[in-house]
Amino acid sequence: MRDAVTSLIRNYDVAGRYLDRNALDTLKSYFTTGTSRVQVAAAINTDAAAIVRKAGAMLFEEIPELIRPGGNAYTTRRFAACLRDMDYYLRYASYALVAGDTDLLDERVLEGLRETYNSLSVPIGPTVRGIQIMKTLVKELAVSANIADTTFVDQPFDYMIRELSEKNI
Numbered sequence: 001m002r003d004a005v006t007s008l009i010r011n012y013d014v015a016g017r018y019l020d021r022n023a024l025d026t027l028k029s030y031f032t033t034g035t036s037r038v039q040v041a042a043a044i045n046t047d048a049a050a051i052v053r054k055a056g057a058m059l060f061e062e063i064p065e066l067i068r069p070g071g072n073a074y075t076t077r078r079f080a081a082c083l084r085d086m087d088y089y090l091r092y093a094s095y096a097l098v099a100g101d102t103d104l105l106d107e108r109v110l111e112g113l114r115e116t117y118n119s120l121s122v123p124i125g126p127t128v129r130g131i132q133i134m135k136t137l138v139k140e141l142a143v144s145a146n147i148a149d150t151t152f153v154d155q156p157f158d159y160m161i162r163e164l165s166e167k168n169i
């Protein structure tokens, strides 16, 4: 599991190079957003249950077929599995925000996920939508915490969205 600093050092070490201007810029941007990253992780921690509940409600309102007979989130067991998955995405996004790196998402969340989803007919499109909704809610929290530039919040959510949706077929 890597973070912004260990990833960068690893790349430079492999090449046997000193940290150049690019490296320093990357490090600077990581450290200047550091306090905000911790703040957002704290806000997620405080509100996690509410974020998942609200995002789930919004998702099922937008795509009601999911919870109707024949939908993948139909039956209380699958409904619960869906909210649990959303909770996984949110929790790991909060780790990745602090780490400033998406490596842990590959390692702990995304590996083998598409295959699992495909074998259980869990629809990818609506899952992606759920992650997008949570991203919006977390960005709202960041704005309420007076964080001026919230672009760093996008990274883990966009990464999971991209990895889940892209490698189609």
Ligand code: CYC
Pocket: 066, 071, 072, 073, 078, 079, 081, 082, 083, 085, 086, 088, 089, 108, 109, 113, 116, 120, 122, 123, 126, 127, 130
């Ligand atoms: C199931 N989701 C699963 C399963 C896994 C994950 C492994 C199969 C085993 C189980 O049911 O517990 C996901 N497990 C994870 C992830 C991690 C992990 C991400 C990393 C920490 O350990 N269905 C929908 C919605 C969507 C959904 C669109 C919610 C957004 O219609 C999710 N996932 C969903 C559902 C199931 C599931 C309904 C149960 C499917 C079934 O058993 O038929």
